[in-house]
Amino acid sequence: MRATTVWPEGVIVRYLTRAAELLHDPELTVDVAKGTEKSIATCQGCGIRFSKWSYETGAVKQWAQQHAEKCRALPRPTA
Template identity: 50%
Template sequence: MSASVQSAQTVWSDGVTHRFLTRAAEITGNHDLAVEVSEGQVEASSRCAGCGHREHTWFPREIHGRAQQHAEKCRAVPRPTV
């Protein structure tokens, strides 16, 4: 399955408005390793599925840049569950 098809089939979490693939997603092809951004009227938050890094801001316009910067550098892969 090609990466573009796999990406299109990835299910987004409820409330997520943007997803930025992490460096780990590019390396492994696992498109679940992304930074997800959720936005409200006056606040926004992001969470990295790779390392668990979270951010919260009262200025939603700022979160996209921060989330993208984190995704470009993050190579973390969560420990597999058994």
């Protein structure tokens, strides 16, 4: 599966969710962004977020990968 869009600004790593693998949808990801104060992981499927202080990026990446391996949620459709 190949990504079809440019990563959002500030995203340093992306993990495909389980739903992305099943549906062949490269947009269903868990994105990790590192800010000046916090590193934040956001699931594009279920919307859950996880954050730690910016120097703890490793913990955020680990959480993001573990979440992506299990998440089968789909984003809410838009009208």
